[in-house]
Amino acid sequence: MLPLTLDLLPVLVLGAILGLDVVSFPQAMISRPIVAATLAGAFAGQTAAGLVVGVALECLALETLPFGASRYPEWGSASVVGGLVGTRGADGALLPEPAAWVIGVMAAIATAWLGGWTMVWHRRLIARWARVRLDAMAGGSMRTVMSLQVYGLTADLLRGAALTLLGLLLAWPASGWAVNAWRLGATETRGALVIGAAGVAASAVWKVLHGYSVTRRLFVAGLAVGTVLVGLRG
Amino acid sequence: MAETVVAPTPPTGAPLPTGMRPGPLPVGTRASMLLRCLAIQGAWNYEILNGNGIGFCVEPALRHLPGGVDGDAYRAALARQCAYFNAHPYLASLAVGALARAELDQTPPEKLVRFRTALCGPLGSLGDRLVWAAWLPACSLVALLLFGLGAGPAMVAFGFLVLYNAGHLALRAWGLGAGWLHGLRLASALGANWLQRGPQYIARGAALVAGVALPFAAHRAIGGGASLEPVSLAVMACTPVLGVLLVRLHGKVEGWQLLFGLLALLVLYSTVLH
Numbered sequence: 431m432l433p434l435t436l437d438l439l440p441v442l443v444l445g446a447i448l449g450l451d452v453v454s455f456p457q458a459m460i461s462r463p464i465v466a467a468t469l470a471g472a473f474a475g476q477t478a479a480g481l482v483v484g485v486a487l488e489c490l491a492l493e494t495l496p497f498g499a500s501r502y503p504e505w506g507s508a509s510v511v512g513g514l515v516g517t518r519g520a521d522g523a524l525l526p527e528p529a530a531w532v533i534g535v536m537a538a539i540a541t542a543w544l545g546g547w548t549m550v551w552h553r554r555l556i557a558r559w560a561r562v563r564l565d566a567m568a569g570g571s572m573r574t575v576m577s578l579q580v581y582g583l584t585a586d587l588l589r590g591a592a593l594t595l596l597g598l599l600l601a602w603p604a605s606g607w608a609v610n611a612w613r614l615g616a617t618e619t620r621g622a623l624v625i626g627a628a629g630v631a632a633s634a635v636w637k638v639l640h641g642y643s644v645t646r647r648l649f650v651a652g653l654a655v656g657t658v659l660v661g662l663r664g
Numbered sequence: 665m666a667e668t669v670v671a672p673t674p675p676t677g678a679p680l681p682t683g684m685r686p687g688p689l690p691v692g693t694r695a696s697m698l699l700r701c702l703a704i705q706g707a708w709n710y711e712i713l714n715g716n717g718i719g720f721c722v723e724p725a726l727r728h729l730p731g732g733v734d735g736d737a738y739r740a741a742l743a744r745q746c747a748y749f750n751a752h753p754y755l756a757s758l759a760v761g762a763l764a765r766a767e768l769d770q771t772p773p774e775k776l777v778r779f780r781t782a783l784c785g786p787l788g789s790l791g792d793r794l795v796w797a798a799w800l801p802a803c804s805l806v807a808l809l810l811f812g813l814g815a816g817p818a819m820v821a822f823g824f825l826v827l828y829n830a831g832h833l834a835l836r837a838w839g840l841g842a843g844w845l846h847g848l849r850l851a852s853a854l855g856a857n858w859l860q861r862g863p864q865y866i867a868r869g870a871a872l873v874a875g876v877a878l879p880f881a882a883h884r885a886i887g888g889g890a891s892l893e894p895v896s897l898a899v900m901a902c903t904p905v906l907g908v909l910l911v912r913l914h915g916k917v918e919g920w921q922l923l924f925g926l927l928a929l930l931v932l933y934s935t936v937l938h
Contacts, residue, residue: 456702457753459800459828464807465821472817481817482885488804489881490920495796498750498788499710503920525887529934532927539924556709560716567716567746570739575719575746582707582716607935614934620886621895622930628882628899629906630919631808635874636911638801641793642864645871652875657900660879661891 441473441514441598442591448506449590452496453549454583461506463487463538470513471520479520480513483531486623487512487538489631495638499553504545505538507590511597512538515605528619529612530605535623537601541593548589556582689725689764689844696724697764701757701836712748718760719746725764741767744777750784752791757836759783761843762850769847779848786854795835798863802870803828805877812880878903 448469451461460466464484471480491505516534519527526534559581560567566574612619632653639645689697704717722745729737745767751759762783766776807824815823842853853859882899889896910919 453708453753454703454706457705458702458825458832459803460825462804462824464804464811464824468817468821477817481811481820485808485811485881485885488808490923492801492804493919495792497792497796498752499713525885532930536924536927536931539920542920553709556707557711560707560709560711564711567719568743570742572723572733572742575716575723575742578707578716579703579720580706582709583703586706608931611935613938614930617887617895619930619934621898623927624882624885625899625902625906626923626926627885628878628903629910630923631874631878632903632907633910633914633919635801635805635871635878636907637914638797639867639871639874641797642867645867648868649871649875652872653878653904654875656876656879659876660883663891 437473438595438598441470441510442594444469444473445507445510445594446587446591448510449504449545449593450506450583450586452504452506454586461509463491463505463509463512466506466509467513467516467538470510471517474514474517476517476520476522476526478522478524479517479526482524482526483513483516483534483538484509486531486535486627489627489634490535490539492631492638493634501546501550503539503542504549504593505542506545507593508538508542508545508597510594511541511601514598515601518602518605519609525620527609528614528616528623529608532619532623533601533605533608535627537597537604541597541601544596545593548593552582552585552589555585690728693724693728694840694844697721697760698757698837698840700724701760701840704756704760705753712746713750714753714756715746715749718749718756718763721757721760722764722767726767728768729770737770740773744773744780747777747780749780751787752795754795754832754835755787755791755839757839758843758850758853759787761840761845762847763843765844765847771848775848783850790854790859793863794859794866795832798866798870799831800828802866802873803831805870805873808881809873809877812877812882812884814884 448461448466451458467484467487468477468481471477471483487505487509494502494505496502512534515537516526516531518530560578563574563578635649636646639649700721704721705714707716708714719742723742726738726741727733729735729741731737745763763780766779803824806827807820810820810823843850846853882903883891883896886895886899910922
């Protein structure tokens with residue numbers, strides 16, 4: 431069953447807008463997981479838990495560099511799916527329900543991966559539209575330029591909404607099943623998830639920021655300082 | 665050095681006086697171009713890449729060409745600007761400003777097309793280094809640090825958005841203005857020290873923030889208990905191991921793919937095998 435109590439339409443609109451933000455308009459990075467999953471959590475009345483889901487997804491998204499024509503995961507719509515599924519049963523707490531959190535992160539990863547493909551299909555679709563309009567463009571038709579832009583933006587909005595719907599259709603029942611069947615302790619589950627997310631983030635920082643001198647040394651020094659400070663605070 | 669003659673600002677749609685260099689873009693035209701730059705990738709495709717987007721963004725300036733929107737100059741210029749183009753979306757505003765200036769200066773088409781083609785590479789690589797590989801991760805890591813230090817959802821999300829978009833919008837606005845100011849002499853704008861060295865400084869700051877942010881964020885995400893609890897110690901011990909493994913597997917598997925597989929195993933263990 432879909433989360434009808436969430437009011438599906440606003441959620442799909444959110445997924446559409448955040449999907450649009452990734453590339454087409456306005457690239458203000460409201461589609462980044464740390465924002466998008468928090469917003470999705472807020473839609474479900476679980477803003478704090480949405481933030482925690484978003485933090486885990488942001489760690490994964492750090493690895494993704496959205497370079498031009500390459501295919502990369504689409505985290506905008508995916509984070510809406512992850513934020514909604516991951517905060518299921520949080521009951522206002524900061525930390526999400528462990529099983530829902532795991533399924534939410536998995537759902538977001540799968541949706542982001544599929545979203546990468548839908549972006550490729552979207553670009554191919556616009557290319558097809560552009561191909562049949564090349565003569566009009568060569569004639570300097572403003573109408574053609576505008577229409578292609580509007581078609582592209584509209585198709586991207588619909589892409590984001592459809593992706594969000596598909597992700598929720600598949601992940602919502604899975605999270606319900608997992609929450610009921612989960613046997614591992616909450617602390618162990620959260621620990622495993624955090625190790626995974628933080629490990630990906632650490633490797634991403636190492637790989638992404640490697641191009642400049644001393645960055646890796648600064649990272650290691652920061653890790654040492656951060657670990658000591660956490661130890662002292664705990 | 666030739667003296668630049670500055671024309672009075674014409675109202676939107678009015679042609680600039682011939683034989684004169686354009687002065688500042690009319691406010692309405694500039695605002696329209698800047699707003700359109702936010703949607704520059706709205707029709708990005710594998711046929712002409714960002715060509716249509718460039719035409720879309722330059723178009724308000726082209727209305728000032730002799731003859732206005734019904735003139736031959738307007739149509740020829742729009743056709744030129746809609747041809748194949750690729751650049752980083754934020755730094756493409758530099759191209760938009762420079763190309764608008766070149767068109768209104770009525771630069772010979774062959775020269776303009778050569779200039780346009782030459783812009784693609786530098787604007788792409790510089791933007792990728794500055795934004796995708798430096799500014800964006802830096803802002804993400806600051807947001808993770810805010811979370812780790814105990815900030816609430818609004819503080820973390822708005823903190824990220826304000827910080828990121830301060831740079832984002834400033835870059836787009838600067839690009840449009842600098843492109844218009846320099847026109848075909850855009851190389852001097854691209855050679856600006858902050859633009860060339862910016863990625864390096866941001867990356868260094870981001871690396872330091874990352875190091876501090878990750879332990880704090882991880883600690884809060886597991887519940888923020890005593891740091892000598894078994895789960896905290898496990899996170900401290902296992903996270904670097906996984907990180908090193910992923911660095912060693914670079915190019916073979918992405919971290920998010922590996923994590924999906926590990927989580928699938930966790931689900932299997934906890935629901936079926938446990």
